[in-house]
Amino acid sequence: MIKELIESNSGLTLKVDCLNLQQTFECGQCFRWDINDEGNYIGIANNKVIEIRQNSDYVDIVNINKQEFNSFWHSYFDLNRDYQSLINKISNENVMIKATGYGSGIRLLNQDEWETLISFIISANNNIPRIKSIIQSFCESFGDKLYYNGRTYYSFPTPQSLKGITVADLDQIKSGYRAKYIVDAVNKVNEGVVDLYKLSNISTEEARKELLKIKGVGPKVADCILLFSMSKYDCYPMDVWIKRVTENYYFNREASSKEIQELAQNYWGDNAGFAQQYLFYYARNNM
Template identity: 35%
Template structure:
C-alpha cells in the first residue's frame, strides 16, 4: 500500500539512532522488524512511501508506529522560520525525521546495550540477541522472508550471563539480565509507565539495572513517546558546548524538545 506525507524520509529515520532494526536493502528500500512483524518500505517519492503490509496491518500497527497523526511539518516549519541558524540547518538537513513509537521493552534493552557502543555494533549485538532468544518467523507478504522477533522479558530473564556474553554485550550482560528479571517478575510494570508523567517515568526507569538519566530519557522518548524528553549523549553534549556554550534554552521547545534533539543529533552526526 502507499501512504503520503510531506515529512517522512526513510533514510533519515533509519540513520537517526532511535531504532536499530531498520536496515537498507538498496534502491531507497528498507526492511524493518518491530512488534514481531517484518515489513519492507520503499521511498517512492519525497512524499510517498510504499509499504509491504495490508491496509489493516498498517492501521493496526504502522500508522501509530510512525506517528502519522502528529503534525511534524508544523514543528519543522517553526524551526526553519526561527532565529537559531544551527536549528534551521538541522531542520533543513534532516527533514522527514519522525519519532517512532517503539515497543517499550525493546527500547529499554536496546538503549542499555547502546551505552559506549557505536550504531553498527549496537545493531550487530541486537541481531545476535534476537537470533539466540527471539522467535523465528516468516513473512508471507515478503515472499517467506525469515526473521527473528525481539526477545521477550521472560526469555532474557531465563538466560545465563555466560550465554548472554556470546551476543557481544560485554559488561552490559548483567544489566540486561537483572532488568529483564525485574520486568519478568513484575517488579516494574512497563505498561503502567504510560500513565505516569514524564518526571515520574524517569524516576521509575532509573530503578532498573543499567539505566541512568540518558537511557531513561531515550526510553521515555522512543518507547513511551514523551516528546518533551531531551536525551544528552556525546553528540548532543558536543553541540550544547561548542554551538551554544552550554547555554541552550529549551523553553521555546517545551513539549517537543525530543523532536528538536533528534534533528540536532542527525545533523551533527552526519555532517561533522
C-alpha cells in the same frame, strides 16, 4: 500526515508529508531497520517483517494490509502528527531552522518499550554497527522465527520468554558487561519492580525515576527510552556528542548538563525531544 493511501495485493502506497526513510531510520533512534541491495528498508516490529521503499513523496510498504497498518503501523510511524507545523513551531532561531531544513523527513517512531529498553542498554558506550550486531544476535538466539520473501528473520524476545536467563546464557551475543544489565532488566520487569508498560501514563520525572531502578540505565539511556517509546517529548537525551553539539551551537563554551537541559526547555519545551533529533542528525553531517 497521510495525504493519500492506496491498497494493492502486495501492500500499501502512502503519500506522506515529512517522511524520509533514510533520515528516520538512520538518525539513531532505532536499530532493526536495514537497507537492502535494492535500496529498500526491511524492518521488524510487532512480530512482523515489512519492506518499505521511498519514491519521492510516496512510500510503498510491502507485506502489510490496511487493517495491520491501521492497528499498528500508522501509530508506529507517528502519522497522525503534522510535522510541518511542528517544524514551524520549534524553528525559532537560525540553528534549528538549518537543522529542521536538513532533516525535515525525520519522524520519531513509537517503538515498543521493552525493545527500546534493552536496545539502549546495549547502546551505551557502543557504536551503531556493533549495537545492531548484538541486537541481531540477541533476537536470533532468543526470539521467534519470522519469514518473509524466502528469508528467516527473528522477533524481539519478550521479557516473559527470557525469564530465568543468566549472564552465561548471553555469552553468545557478545554484549560484554551489558549482559548483567540485560539480566537485571529481565528480572525487574518480570517481577513487577518496574511496571514498564504503565510508565507512559505517569509524569516524565516519575517515569525516569522508575527506569533508573534498572542497572545500566542512566539519565541518557532513560531519556532515550522515554522519548522513543513512551511519547515523553519533553526529554532531551544528552550524551557526550549531544552535549558537544549543544555547546557548539548555543553556548560557544563548555556548559553544564543543567544549563543544557534548561536551554532545551526554554527553547523547545514539550518538543525538546524532536529538536534533539534534528540537531543530532544535522550536526553528525555538518559539524
